[in-house]
Amino acid sequence: MSIKVYYFASLKEHVGSSEHELDFIQSLTVTEVWLQANAELVLPRNTLAAINMEYVEWDSLVSDGDVVAFFPPVTGG
Amino acid sequence: MAIKIIDQPFDPYQELQLYQNSTLAHQGSIGATSIFVGTMRDFNQGSQVTGMSIEHYPGMTEKQLALCVEKAQGLWSILDSLIIHRVGIITPNEVIVLIAVWSSHRGDAFDATRYIMEALKSTVPFWKKECLETEAERWVMSNTSGYQ
Numbered sequence: 001m002s003i004k005v006y007y008f009a010s011l012k013e014h015v016g017s018s019e020h021e022l023d024f025i026q027s028l029t030v031t032e033v034w035l036q037a038n039a040e041l042v043l044p045r046n047t048l049a050a051i052n053m054e055y056v057e058w059d060s061l062v063s064d065g066d067v068v069a070f071f072p073p074v075t076g077g
Numbered sequence: 078m079a080i081k082i083i084d085q086p087f088d089p090y091q092e093l094q095l096y097q098n099s100t101l102a103h104q105g106s107i108g109a110t111s112i113f114v115g116t117m118r119d120f121n122q123g124s125q126v127t128g129m130s131i132e133h134y135p136g137m138t139e140k141q142l143a144l145c146v147e148k149a150q151g152l153w154s155i156l157d158s159l160i161i162h163r164v165g166i167i168t169p170n171e172v173i174v175l176i177a178v179w180s181s182h183r184g185d186a187f188d189a190t191r192y193i194m195e196a197l198k199s200t201v202p203f204w205k206k207e208c209l210e211t212e213a214e215r216w217v218m219s220n221t222s223g224y225q
Contacts, residue, residue: 009132009204010216053137069134075217076131076162076203077115077174077194
């Protein structure tokens, strides 16, 4: 299975990249996606996650072809 | 209903006029128009701010804004709405956001406008990075609730 992972704002700077492509064999949760992509990095508190542009919980399962995004609390308006 | 994300300065009153004259739905039924305009300040958290960049997540931004409007439509009787939000480089006094809601009665228009704005502030993926007078930059870490 293959997914894309996007990072935004301060999290993009923290990771040092705006996106990763990740290949995996068995289903992963969102938490496991972070760990696979950024094993050496501490996950900042309050980080939010989305799958295919919808907010999800950290135990949500990721499927083949999904787009996962990690980002800090939003500050628009 | 219209949602626009734009990377250039805009005049909210011109945009409203244009929308009202061209695409506004249910014109004969409208009894109330409520507008919120958010503008960039030149100060924040004790610092002078000379500029700001606004980043967003294209696609999710529009999706979440549509969800804000959809939820408001479930709570109040809304005839039409217009949301415009800036992204990119912005300077003090420029407009960041316009929210307009049209309804038959003022209560629905007032309440829905407020609701959409608060929902935008807490759920729509925009992020602000401020440029300070000292030339340092800092991310805005969180939004406060407008109901506090």
